[in-house]
Amino acid sequence: MIKIRNQSQSPTRFVMDPYEQLNAFQWIESNGLELVGIFHSHPTGPEVVSVTDIAEAAYPVVHVIVSRAGRDWSMRAFWIENGRAEEVELMLAR
Numbered sequence: 001m002i003k004i005r006n007q008s009q010s011p012t013r014f015v016m017d018p019y020e021q022l023n024a025f026q027w028i029e030s031n032g033l034e035l036v037g038i039f040h041s042h043p044t045g046p047e048v049v050s051v052t053d054i055a056e057a058a059y060p061v062v063h064v065i066v067s068r069a070g071r072d073w074s075m076r077a078f079w080i081e082n083g084r085a086e087e088v089e090l091m092l093a094r
């Protein structure tokens, strides 16, 4: 997992810092890896991708949303393509 700072510094908006994003992509490529997913949080919900998430999805990867409802956090994953989001099964492995 590579952490990238939220350039917008907002609890309701996420914009990856472009310098950190470029460094992450270069690190992935230089290590022979493949980007398979991007996650971000929705600290106050919703637990699904937003209209903005769909509009700004730029990479063919799984988009994971970590959200909180009350005191409980959850994770859901979505594939976004052609302006539509479809939930995909998320399996965690150790």
Ligand SMILES: [Zn+2]
Pocket (backbone or CB within 6 Å): 040, 041, 042, 049, 050, 053, 065
């Ligand atoms: Zn979002």
